[in-house]
Amino acid sequence: MYKKLILISFFFSLNIFATNVLEISKDFIKHDSSNYLYFIKDNSALTINDVLNSKDFKLPQKHHFTSTKSAFWTKISLKNTSNSTQVLSLSNILPGTNYVDVYVYKKNKEIILHHLGDLQTQNKREEISRFSTFNLSLDKNEEVTIISKIKNYYIYNLGWKIQHRNAYIYKELHFLLYFGIFAGILILYSLYNFFVFNIKRSIPHLILSLNVFITLLYLSGVSGILYQMDLGLNLDLITAITWNSSVFLLIGLLLLPYYFFNIKNTYPKLKWYFRFKIFLAASIIVLLLYAQFFDESYFYVFSVVAFSAVFYCISLLITAIYMYYKKEKGSRYYLIGQGLYLICIIVYTLVMNGLVPYFFWYKMFFPLGIILDLIFFSIALYYKTQIKHLEDLQNREYLLEQSRFSTIGQTIAHVTHQWKHPLTQIGTSTTLIQTVLNHQKENVNTTLKEQLPLIQNNIHHMSKTLHELSSFYSNTLLNNDALIQECIQNSIKMIQSKITLKNVAINLINKDKDIRINNHIFSNILLNLIDNSLDEFDSSFEKNTIDITSYKQEDKIIILYEDNAGGIKINPISSIFEYNISTKKNIESFGMGMVIVRMLIEEKLFGNIKVKNHNKGVQFKIVI
Structure with a gap:
């Protein structure tokens, strides 16, 4: 009786192996585990012995599960029906599964134990691959049963992909090749956009x-x-x-x-x-x-x-x-x-x-x-x-014209100031002549002799001022080179009244006397720089200075423009060359002056300009 009970118990313990068997024929290439895989859900921390004696295995309607905290046990049986040894690779379908413990049974005896999964120590793996993969060699007519315990975060897939070893290697090599090419394209594109960011911000x-x-x-x-x-x-x-x-x-x-x-x-x-x-x-x-x-x-x-x-x-x-x-x-x-x-x-x-x-x-x-x-x-x-x-x-081109008209506006203000005094004197002289003519005709000649020279001098002064303005703007952007010293002095004359009003001393340091530069373009640049400095100066300060230094360095012309107006408080400072960036307040349509300066230097003079705060002011370095 005792022996019968042992036999019955042993018989039921082997019920796990009484399942559909996936036959591996001589033409076998690959197969999934559908219709051959059985599973049970581990709700009570089952052991392998509990699983071996379990009668709860069943065919799943699906292999993919979510929203579960429990582990799963699966089993599948394979039999080599070919006339030769078959070497297979078995992979869990879901890459990234945390833990997959695989027990391989042959003739009801455990022969192999694999610890797979991405959170298992890698040195325990038979091979490190994308999937939880192990290899299995089946001799002729050999049959094995594979039991696996799968534990993961939230998402599970119980299925196994069963492939001939050579087919598995071929497929993986091709996947890695294509993925490598694709990854290379993504890396290059990522770097390209990073470089564009560095250039254009x-x-x-x-x-x-x-x-x-x-x-x-x-x-x-x-x-x-x-x-x-x-x-x-x-x-x-x-x-x-x-x-x-x-x-x-x-x-x-x-x-x-x-x-x-x-x-x-x-x-x-x-x-x-x-x-x-x-x-x-x-x-x-x-x-x-x-x-x-x-x-x-x-x-x-x-x-x-x-x-x-x-x-x-x-x-x-x-x-x-x-x-x-x-x-x-x-x-x-x-x-x-x-x-x-x-x-x-x-x-x-x-x-x-x-x-x-x-x-x-x-x-x-x-x-x-x-x-x-x-x-x-x-x-x-x-x-x-x-x-x-x-x-x-x-x-x-519109910006270039705007720069021209902007400086015209500055110099018109200068001309207006320059003409105020002579116009007043001319008005006074003509009033005096008219009064003498009406009331003291006998003194007309004397009065005319005294006042006409004054009127002529004032008219000459006004004509000279107008000629300076006309000659400055009569040329287009065509080449009209002049000595740099003359360009600077002419530019200063254009806004002399504002310079005087702001109590600014301009120091010119010309180390090379033969430097020539496009008069019109450079004057536009200089007028913008000087005007910006003048706007920042405090007229009550007695030591407002602008230093303009020019010299040659090899085949380059170097121009240093420095002031002591307190520097530029924009960060990064190089952004002043961008559109709509300005240190001025309460001014409409601001932020174009330095854009125009950089454009003229880079596109017309084929040079570059750099800026930094220096001592108590700002320094612009122009290299042409």
């Missing part, structure tokens, strides 16, 4: 560069590449990168339109809505990190991530429609990108929440949507940049 290019790089990180993590590279990184860190990079991408996608459409300044109400969404995304990142490193129960937040991605995408699409309605430059391409991104993110959300059957490439719909969005955003950014470039080209 364009924030959208910086965000685009970071988004492309984070997309690469996410792809590397979600496909298992980051783990397979074995960079010596902490395994928890690799997992954290994979989980959180998707949320960082959401933040990046919010920042792109925020800066691209200048929402902060142009749409102040919309600004707070964007900031609120960025705050929510940052909160999700904090919760995910807390769940991973402190309390796994908080991984329920991942369901929020999936659906919030849809919410964020819809809100971005609405923003894109609104910007298109407002006829913002580049909004058409941005709208197309958001539409494609919404389609991809909906598919991704349905897959990751188990609402549609899982397939590995469906998981790539999230990064695919990101990439499509970034591609069309790049087109929008390029389009907007080109439009701005064309507008700049159209405005350059």
Whole structure:
């Protein structure tokens, strides 16, 4: 009786092996575990012995599960029905699974134990690969049963991909090749946008560069590449990168339109809505990190991530429609990108929440949507940049004319001041002559002899002033070189009255007497610089000075312009050469003077200009 009970108990303990068997024929290449995989849910910390004696194994209706904290046990049986030894590679379908313990039984006896999963010590792995993979050699007519325990954060896939070893190697090599090419393209594009940012200081290019790089990180993590590279990184860190990079991408996608459409300044109400969404995304990142490193129960937040991605995408699409309605430059391409991104993110959300059957490439719909969005955003950014470039080209001649008329305005003020005194004297003389003519005709000759020379002198003075103005502006931008000393002195004469009013002493230091320069262009430059300095000077200060030094250095002309007016308080100081940047207050249409100065130097004199605060003022260094 005792022996019968043992036999019956042993018989029931082997019920786990009485399942459908996947036959490995001589033509076998690959097969998934559908219709051959059985599972039970571990709700009570089962041991391998408990599993061996369990009668609860059943065929799953689906292999992909979410919103569960329990581990799963699976079993599948394989039999080699070919006439030769078959070497197989078995991979869990979901890259990034944390723990996969695999028990291989042959003739009801455990022969192999594999510790797989991204959080298992890598030296325990038979091979480091993208998936939780192990190799299995089956002799002729040999049959094995494979039992596995799978434990992960929130998302599970119980399926196994079973491939001939050579087919597995071939497929993985091709995947790594294509991924390497694609990763190289992303890295180059990220670097390109970073360099553009360094040159143009364009924030959208910086965000685009970071988004492309984070997309690469996410792809590397979600496909298992980051783990397979074995960079010596902490395994928890690799997992954290994979989980959180998707949320960082959401933040990046919010920042792109925020800066691209200048929402902060142009749409102040919309600004707070964007900031609120960025705050929510940052909160999700904090919760995910807390769940991973402190309390796994908080991984329920991942369901929020999936659906919030849809919410964020819809809100971005609405923003894109609104910007298109407002006829913002580049909004058409941005709208197309958001539409494609919404389609991809909906598919991704349905897959990751188990609402549609899982397939590995469906998981790539999230990064695919990101990439499509970034591609069309790049087109929008390029389009907007080109439009701005064309507008700049159209405005350059206008700016040059504006510089000419600006200096004309300054010198007209000078002429007005210069003419006040002689006009007063002429008026006084003519009044005197008229009075004498009416009341003292006998003294007319004497009066005329006294007053006519005064009138002629004043008229000559006025004529001379007018001639200086006329000769200064009669030439266009054609070459009319003159000695630099003469150019400086002529420019000073044009605004001498303002210089006197501000109590400024101008010191000229000309180390090389034969320096020649385009008179008209350089005078425009100098008038802008001097006028800006004069606006900053305090006339009550007795030692207001401007020093202008010129000399040759090899084949270059160096001009140093320095004042002691207190310096420029804009940071970075080089931004004074940008549009609408000025230190002046309460002045309309400001911020063009230094733009014109730089344009004249770079495009007409083929030189460059640099600025820095120096001693108690500012120093401009012009190299031509």
